[in-house]
Amino acid sequence: MTGKILQAQLLELIRRTSSRLPDDVVRVIEKSWRKEQKDSNAKYALKVILDNIAMARENSLPLCQDTGTIICYADLPVWLDEPGFRKAYEQAVLQATKVGYLRQNSVDSLTGKNSGTNLGPGSPVFHLQQTKSRTLTVRTILKGGGCENVGAQYSLPDARLGAGRDLAGVRKCILDAIMQAQGKGCGPGILGVCIGSDRSSGYVASKEEFLRALDDANEHPALAKLEKQIVADANRLGIGPMGFGGATTLLGCKITHRNRLPASYFVSISYMCWAYRRDGFQLSEAGKIIRWLY
């Protein structure tokens, strides 16, 4: 496949990610909307959200004007070199910004100047690895700033929370993060959590959990149970959509674990807003889309 074909397919991936919420997410929002009390602020907020999802999909326009941090995950087959892939993805980002699928969203941290292109040091964010498969797999997440601001990392034991180094302690950290966030992360939200690892890798792993479909099951029984419990507990807090109050505070919770040092026990929590933009595809060597992943 030529760089041009790859770039065009990646542009289509970005367009779809920005304008189309995955079906598994829409289904959970619809279910939540049905559950909320008639004439409540919560039901009203979810109705506006569902209308917005439909409009963005129909008109191919960004779901939210904050098109977020652009995070690219790719499994590169032997026929594709890493610099070549990066260049094609960056060109696709540039084009997507020009045509309005992405907002000009990348600011120099020292000068405050917006690059206007979404390109710059650390933008977009790449997580690339090699694969023995002949197929190229690319996933993209767009994560808005409001929800990124309410992410949190805990180091256990935590005296304030009375949280020890076990799953009961992990649960306390996660519920505390939800309490701190209230409606500020544009809830109802979805949590990605990593238990263990070091500080930076823990956050990376917590965000990778957003690649899972909302209706999948964690293969680890204890974590599967904890995920369900967190969602049930969170939805008893009454924070509700946008923090208006209501039965829907969390749409999902995905938890993974990594080994840790004996001295460390981190719980890294990433919060995703309801505008949970995630998409991905598999491409053949000829540049054909084999299938969409969500």
Next chain:
Amino acid sequence: MLLEAPFTEAKIRALKVGEMVEITGLIYTGRDAVHKYLYDGGKPPIDLTDSIIYHCGPVVVREKDRWVVKAAGPTTSAREEPYQGPLMERFKIRGVIGKGGMGPKTLAACAKVGAVYLHAIGGAAQVLAERVTAVEGVHLFEEFGSPEAIWEFRVERFPVVVTMDSHGRSLHDEVLRASQAALARLG
């Protein structure tokens, strides 16, 4: 319920926390740069008496001879907390639209001036852009750039929820306290 311009003190004082309101009339966008500019003594390019300010950095494009709004969701209001109360008092601003709510200084100013905080649905950029029926002007565009400029938006049935009213109530404070009690019960 419908809230139609002019946004008089009497109409605003009648609004209560938790009410779902649709706004029809002219509103002005303003975010970080505008708030700091006005707070530092900058002259407002429009009359802010009985106005509604929208915390929004919209995506607006020029199509032939007119401006078209492509996305217009709210931005986080908390950043304007140091400025909002004093500006409400100085200019008799009657309402602020944003997301995430604001703090005690703004709540006190709402009571004193007769103003409200109106929460729009965060992320709903398309639904909200559709309710902007015309762009009637833009100010401080050269100085602050497009997202930070003051845009005059003619809106029709723009959906918001009153989350801070002029009677000292804040839905954000109430939900926080209720959720803390619920957490304590969960253990």
